[in-house]
Amino acid sequence: MDAVTITLNHFSAAAVFALFASIVFGITHRETTREMVRYGLYCFAMFLGGVLVAGWAMWVLRR
């Protein structure tokens, strides 16, 4: 049986990473359910925002 191979593009890999890391951060870093959800969403926004900022920064540096 052939091994399963999944290919993700860069942004998809970053988005998947951000999603699951944010879920774990939200659960482990806050006490109440509401705070967990809010912090998880905040972490997700920071992860993706950081990816976008870093990507554009690299584009500027390359020019």
Place this chain on the structure above:
Amino acid sequence: MANSTTDKKVLPAEPVSMMAVVAPAVGWLIPGCGHIIQKRWIRGGLLFISIATLFLLGLAMQGRIYRANGGDILDILGFIGDVGAGGFYIITLAMDWGQGAIAFATADYGTKFMIVAGLLNFIAVADAYHIAIGKKQ
């Protein structure tokens, strides 16, 4: 006679509960289970899904698993990250998966996914311990 100023009230040490040992151990072996055995069903389930998905995606992306055979410092750090995934790491080693594939550009992402899954499980284990000792609800 004046009271000694050096007298200090010594509080008895809290006995280590069985759950404070079992929950982190089980949580390391099966991600999220440290929470599940303490009846935090949703948290444990989400932790399991998140960490397992990251690790399995990393394997599916042809990522490389690090082994405990020394090597340079980056290999050692990679091993420390991977071993955090507990049972997933043990099964991967036993099945001889995670050989890595230089030919695939996303294989490097897969390697990092597996390391991060292990590191996130370390955080989850610490959280399970804090719940067990009553530091967190």
